[in-house]
Amino acid sequence: MTNARAFEVNALKADLSAFLGDRLSTSQAVREQHGQDESFHPCAAPDLVAFAHNTDEVSRIVKACARHKAPVIAFGAGTSLEGHVNAIMGGVCIDLSQMDKVLSVQGEDLDVTVEAGVRRRQLDEYLRDTGLHFPVDPGADATLGGMAATGASGTTTLRYGAMRENVLAIKAVLADGSIVELGNRARKSSAGYDLLHLLIGSEGTLGIITELTLRLYGRPEVEASGVCAFDSVQNMVDAVTLAIQCEIPLARMELMDELAIYAVNHYAGLENEVAPTLFLEFHGTTASVADDQQRFADIANELGGKGFRASTSPEERKKLWRARHEALYAAKALNPGKKGLITDVCVPISKLAQSIADTRKDFDEHGILAAVVGHVGDGNYHTTLWVEPDDEAALKTAEGAVKRMVERAIAVGGTCTGEHGIGIGKRLFLQQEHPSAMTMMCTIKRALDPDNIMNPGKVVEV
Numbered sequence: 001m002t003n004a005r006a007f008e009v010n011a012l013k014a015d016l017s018a019f020l021g022d023r024l025s026t027s028q029a030v031r032e033q034h035g036q037d038e039s040f041h042p043c044a045a046p047d048l049v050a051f052a053h054n055t056d057e058v059s060r061i062v063k064a065c066a067r068h069k070a071p072v073i074a075f076g077a078g079t080s081l082e083g084h085v086n087a088i089m090g091g092v093c094i095d096l097s098q099m100d101k102v103l104s105v106q107g108e109d110l111d112v113t114v115e116a117g118v119r120r121r122q123l124d125e126y127l128r129d130t131g132l133h134f135p136v137d138p139g140a141d142a143t144l145g146g147m148a149a150t151g152a153s154g155t156t157t158l159r160y161g162a163m164r165e166n167v168l169a170i171k172a173v174l175a176d177g178s179i180v181e182l183g184n185r186a187r188k189s190s191a192g193y194d195l196l197h198l199l200i201g202s203e204g205t206l207g208i209i210t211e212l213t214l215r216l217y218g219r220p221e222v223e224a225s226g227v228c229a230f231d232s233v234q235n236m237v238d239a240v241t242l243a244i245q246c247e248i249p250l251a252r253m254e255l256m257d258e259l260a261i262y263a264v265n266h267y268a269g270l271e272n273e274v275a276p277t278l279f280l281e282f283h284g285t286t287a288s289v290a291d292d293q294q295r296f297a298d299i300a301n302e303l304g305g306k307g308f309r310a311s312t313s314p315e316e317r318k319k320l321w322r323a324r325h326e327a328l329y330a331a332k333a334l335n336p337g338k339k340g341l342i343t344d345v346c347v348p349i350s351k352l353a354q355s356i357a358d359t360r361k362d363f364d365e366h367g368i369l370a371a372v373v374g375h376v377g378d379g380n381y382h383t384t385l386w387v388e389p390d391d392e393a394a395l396k397t398a399e400g401a402v403k404r405m406v407e408r409a410i411a412v413g414g415t416c417t418g419e420h421g422i423g424i425g426k427r428l429f430l431q432q433e434h435p436s437a438m439t440m441m442c443t444i445k446r447a448l449d450p451d452n453i454m455n456p457g458k459v460v461e462v
Helices: 003-023 028-033 055-068 120-130 144-149 195-199 233-245 258-268 286-302 314-325 327-333 349-365 392-411 427-433 438-448
Strands: 048-051 072-075 092-095 102-106 111-115 167-173 179-183 208-215 222-230 250-256 277-284 305-311 339-346 372-375 380-387
Touching (some): 003 048, 003 055, 028 048, 055 072, 072 144, 072 208, 102 120, 111 120, 120 144, 144 208, 167 195, 179 195, 222 233, 222 314, 233 250, 233 286, 233 349, 250 258, 250 314, 258 314, 258 327, 258 372, 277 314, 286 305, 305 314, 327 339, 327 380, 349 372, 349 380, 349 392, 380 392, 392 427
Parallel strands (some): 048 092
Antiparallel strands (some): 111 208, 167 179, 222 277, 250 372, 339 380
16 A cells, blocks of 8 residues: 555544544454455455444545545445455445334335345344235345345245335435435336436445335235256246246245255255256245145146145245255355355346256366256346365356356346346446446446446446
């Protein structure tokens, strides 16, 4: 670090310390904790970490950063997967985790307003006695502000949609420190530009979300889980496609390939048949769920399904879903000492089976041992490529496989990421996917963040 840079950091530190006190940290351990997420990307620590308690404090912090032209990065739970929080240009990390209040529940209107640091499971527990729930489930216990910022989705997208469909309004701080309120509690609006959805999925590059109003749903009367092995991925996808066309209202449909099933059997002592396997969840009334299960069983039997079984018992449901929930840990256990390069793509459902087959063939040809799991109902699948931390050749091979996987997805009308986001890792792929839109994206970035201080180096480069 140069003397000029050190002076700038010290001056900024003095400004922030005046009102944050001991909630401004320069500790190496704290900085490193806030300089990485769960991705493969190496830690890039911020110069300072500020712990905010409310929107006004976030505004004051951003205003100070704007005066010093210092980068500012929002941090929630650190569960992102593409280096979203890595401070690759230094600056200030604003930790929003202490902004964790549920502000109001409007049961009659089916919505809730929360601070950005409220975690997904915390909200679920808070709502437990209301008969309502917020269904977006990315797997990790992420903060809701982070989920909105990254445009998260997950296992329930098939029925309930992603964050984009479930955020009604936000409060956010822009690059100059001004506070804006976007959206409203109405269920629809045609008033002006859709700025709400401009910020959702912008990964903190256009503003920092500090409060959210979210859609809620009634808890289903009955939840049933099911599992069915298939003789091929193609037949599994055909069964899924037919189930969707027949409007069977499935809440979740999760795919695990043979290698993923083998891994969880080995890791958790399970005895699932080693075959492409579909995990399902049905929501509704006792009668509707029973009917939906039978309709799906009939489809599965016609298309190579083997032994479809389902249960409404909480204990049995937990047992059925254990394989899917432990897939990442099982894969990690098969690759001790290695670090996972986690990636995802999303393709039209009709292209899903071929896309997975092409990815598996590519992996086999390059000696890559990696399982495939996915949200088969929306064409989104994931894989983790395991690499020795210091093996540059293996990393290069893995990155080449990811590049080809993404390029194949884009070629068939898909996207480089269904839900992980762009962050650091997929900036070049975004340019390949949307070459005609990059100028527009950069224009928006420059207009809202002329000094490029909001999470710089992510999504687009200006």
